Amino acid sequence: MINSTMRVRIARPSRDLAAAERFYVEGLELDILWRTTERVSGEHDLLMVGPPGGAWHFELTHDPELPLEPTPTVDDLFVVYLGTPVDDALVERLVAAGGARVAAHNPYWDEHGVTVADPDGYRLVLCSRTWGA
Template identity: 75%
Template sequence: MAGAPHPIGTNHPIGTNTRIRIARPSRDLAAAMRFHTEGLGLEVPWRTTEHPPGEHDLLIVGPPGGAWHLELTHAPEQPLEPAPTVDDLFVVYLGEPVADDLLSRLLAVGGTRVAAHNPYWDQHGVTVTDPDGYRLVLCSRTWSD
């Protein structure tokens, strides 16, 4: 559409230099860290180690050098209960079948394999809930399939 504004404004289109962070609450940051690092293989570029009164505890995980991060928060003084639905998905496109050792690691660190709400994901991968109940889909397809 000619003349339409960029999604974020005239000078800041979403593109290859854009960085994405998805934030959501967690019951237990240590359990979340095990799931995402030991299970999924992500790195921790940032984690709070002090607990200043009135501030959230914070865990950031993502792929090495990636353009996106998952931010998990916990507010000890005002904790939020995660409330994921069956269609709140974190999809990882592997471009190959899901390796048995990857699935085993995720289950060993608190994941639970579940049937997908949308059968498409069962046809093309595996769905695992994380310790907070959010769904991770390991998709055997590539992004462009």
């Protein structure tokens, strides 16, 4: 049975793992949990980022031999509930690390936070509310 203690991995293709790393590690300050260190023919290059000891992480993949083009929509969101107002310095750091501040498709997110597109176009929402609020 699925429960709240189980680990979650979210996997996404990326055009450029170095750009994704800058955004999520330098910008959002997640840790590198694992990455491939050498190119192996027939295998994907991988970068896993997340909070240390967390129950979730992103696996960003790139296959140089058969690359996939990321196809994010305006509703492909990764929402972080901060529980405090969004720090302008965090948004500036994300933009400096390759992100782009964008208007949310759903006005709720603009009312309660800031949306930043990552280098592949997927949207990170920094929400000032707490979960369930």
